[in-house]
Amino acid sequence: MTSTKQHIDAPSGSTLNPLRILLAAGGTGGHVYPAIAIADAVKGVRSDSEILFVGTRDRMEWQAVPSAGYDIKSVWISGFHRRLTPQNLLFPVKLVTSLVQSFSILKRFKPDVVVACGGFAAGPVGWVAAKLGVPLAIQEQNSYPGVTNRILAKHAVKIFTAFEAAEQYLPENKIELTGNPVRNSLKVSDKQDALDHFRFSDDKPVLLILGGSGGAKALNDAMAERLDELHDEYEIQIIWQCGEKYYKNLSTSINEKEYPNLRLLGYIDDMPAAYGAATLVLTRAGASTCSELMIIGKPSVLVPSPNVAGDHQTKNAAAMVDEGASVLISEEELSDAITNKVPALLKDDEKLQNMSQAALKLAKPDAANQIAKQLFELAKRNNSHE
Incomplete structure (x- = not known):
């Protein structure tokens, strides 16, 4: 290649x-x-x-x-x-x-x-x-x-x-x-094309969860606990990238037929489509991820990993939060915040637009x-x- x-x-x-x-x-x-x-x-x-x-x-x-x-x-x-x-x-x-x-x-x-x-x-x-x-x-x-x-x-x-x-x-x-x-290959698909790729409708928000190639256990645990509320009560369409090492257990424990608006994936092959479909991204705060979110102008909820040197993910997230591009949620509050904060944010079009513009201003x-x-x-x- x-x-x-x-x-x-x-x-x-x-x-x-x-x-x-x-x-x-x-x-x-x-x-x-x-x-x-x-x-x-x-x-x-x-x-x-x-x-x-x-x-x-x-x-x-x-x-x-x-x-x-x-x-x-x-x-x-x-x-x-x-x-x-x-x-x-x-x-x-x-x-x-x-x-x-x-x-x-x-x-x-x-x-x-x-x-x-x-x-x-x-x-x-x-x-x-x-x-x-x-x-x-x-x-x-x-x-x-x-x-x-x-x-x-x-x-x-x-x-x-x-x-x-x-x-x-x-x-x-x-x-x-x-x-x-x-990387130069970073692109975002057209919104409608991206929704069609995931077989989503255009009348419901899309939450993209990124756990990274290795997955993020804290994100997976919180999502598994709150999936019913997000999917059924709040009618959110979900792209959940859980990491390949967690995929087998999660796909076994979750009957995807009961969640027609869920796309559970170990790895995302088409990131342009995932970014294009997403209304909001829930992810860790690694430097590369933060930079990508800035460049494509995606609103985000950042959950820094506490298991990194110098707590650098919290510092990465703070730079985006301070400028209004992101919302920071700690691991400890994640389970409650997924249903207390995320659905409300997904419905706030003005807030999401402001976050998008703030991210683009930070981009280099x-x-x-x-x-x-x-x-x-x-x-x-x-x-x-x-």
């Missing part, structure tokens, strides 16, 4: 050579997909640029990156657990090995610039790049930077952030607020392009100093 590339005009008054760029990202889609978006944008500037990813073999990047049309190399690294575990005993060995592997990859590929997008793999690659004198840029997706990017920040020449709140944790003189890079749809242009300039400046 090849990536969707778009042409981007080069900065005025400059002639840009092809770029050799190494992107280190891994672990979750929140790290990997922004990196892929940057790679696509670099190709949009110069299609003959050479791009290499570095990640880990046992995480999602090992499938996602080749599917996007890019080569990937691996380093042997994992996280360090706070409690004593057998994995921690291996950590020093993995760290040394990953540093040696990173050195070998960088020496062979000879990148003009390295971009660390977070995740375990970005740590050793970014550190070795800085020691070798290769310009290091960081792309931080969240309001609260991950530990890898916080460690690398002092070695970086440029830090691209998505939320203003991240500035307090990173060197201010290196920061540029660009927004999160979002050109983030990947802006980052790509600056990477070319970083490489150009570095080469001129050699």
Whole structure:
């Protein structure tokens, strides 16, 4: 599969050579997909640029990156657990090995610039790049930077952030607020076409629940508990993406024939249709999800996961709530709020419209392009100093 590339005009008054760029990202889609978006944008500037990813073999990047049309190399690294575990005993060995592997990859590929997008793999690659004198840029997706990017920040020449709140944790003189890079394929289907796709009517609101590829147990539990009220009493049409690992049990316990306005899915193949049909989105507050909601202008109810570093999802959500684009609901109040707050919000057309406009004002749809242009300039400046 090849990536969707778009042409981007080069900065005025400059002639840009092809770029050799190494992107280190891994672990979750929140790290990997922004990196892929940057790679696509670099190709949009110069299609003959050479791009290499570095990640880990046992995480999602090992499938996602080749599917996007890019080569990937691996380093042997994992996280360090706070409690004593057998994995921690291996950590020093993995760290040394990953540093040696990173050195070998960088020496062979000879990148003009390295971009660390977070995740375990970005740590050793970014550190070795800085020691070798290769310009290091960081792309931080969240309001609260991950530990890898916080460690690398002092070695970086440029830090691209998505939320203003991240500035307090990173060197201010290196920061540029660009927004999160979002894939070019992000689209929203026509409303009527989307409703037809899900066999929904146009006279009832549609609630889209997104649990992410892994699903969100708290969202699933609350939905299962309140499904009868939402479906029968409030007559809401529901697209419920529960996650593949939860789908079998939920589809067994829920008789979908009794819920004609429910579409229970482990995974959503057609996200443009799901977004197009949705009146309101109920979801976690991961950085990529928040950025997508901004760009497409969808009103949202955000339920931050409490099980993330630095409670960064709450900080991500706060940025949207403060501007009126979203409503924040904690896990503790979720079950009651699904029936106390969500149905009323779905009926408030003016509120939904205001939330949509607020989301669009926060959006930075050109983030990947802006980052790509600056990477070319970083490489150009570095080469001129050699």
